[in-house]
């Protein structure tokens with residue numbers, strides 16, 4: 001029997017991609033769900049799918065970058081179920097891919113507010129409930145960009161390296177205090193989801209040239225780099241969680257990059273720079 005049976009599991013960003021697949025996987029393994037997303041329509045679809053899989057589901061719109069909303073949400077989930085065992089801080093955005101010198105501070109603020117502050121708020125607000133459950137598990141979704149710096153992705157990499165550092169610090173803290181909470185960081189490689197297309201759709205005013213570059217980049221991601229399906233990714237994560245794994249790599253690309261970065265921790269950027277030009281062409 002699954003160790004997830006009857007556990008109360010919270011998933012943010014559940015309306016699409018990995019969050020939806022995690023929600024469905026948790027439902028099929030018998031967990032009780034609290035799912036949220038900033039997009040109410042896609043969230044409602046995931047709600048129907050998970051209920052169809054037999055799960056009890058608490059549904060709420062939530063912007064993870066809004067601290068007060070996350071605090072209120074944590075209270076409402078704890079009141080609803082009386083206990084919270086698992087939190088999957090999954091909601092995230094890609095932001096615009098640009099060289100730093102062309103990047104407005106607003107892009108950094110937006111990416112960090114969702115990808116990093118969202119994880120910090122969620123962890124901080126749910127942690128007392130995870131501890132009180134006596135069998136808590138916090139799962140934060142980073143990326144292979146949480147251990148590999150990539151050209152033209154400085155905001156995203158900053159957020160995902162941050163998620164990794166935050167999560168590993170918290171893991172040590174839980175151990176030092178002997179709190180009954182496992183802490184897992186997940187590093188997916190390319191997963192077939194809407195993340196790159198959503199970033200393109202959310203990009204503000206672009207010149208014709210910038211739009212062409214952004215569209216080419218999204219096309220390369222969608223057609224070449226996103227290999228693992230969201231369902232496969234969710235299975236790897238949930239199998240890892242059930243085995244008590246604290247660091248989960250998703251996909252052969254994440255595993256290869258992890259090895260490369262360990263072997264040549266400074267010089268790997270030469271390869272990344274070469275790869276960037278090969279995949280996306282010269283910057284200008």
Ligand SMILES: NC(=O)c1ccc[n+]([C@@H]2O[C@H](COP(=O)([O-])OP(=O)(O)OC[C@H]3O[C@@H](n4cnc5c(N)ncnc54)[C@H](O)[C@@H]3O)[C@@H](O)[C@H]2O)c1
Nearest residue numbers: 013015016017018038063064091092143190191193194195
């Ligand atoms: N797809 C990949 O290749 C990949 C690789 C590594 C890491 N990740 C990470 O996986 C996580 C899930 O991404 P995905 O690929 O499934 O993308 P996705 O775009 O398919 O899904 C992300 C979901 O998060 C929601 N969301 C966005 N901003 C939000 C906010 N402020 N508050 C609440 N919800 C919000 C979106 O509405 C969407 O439903 C992200 O943290 C992402 O960075 C994805």
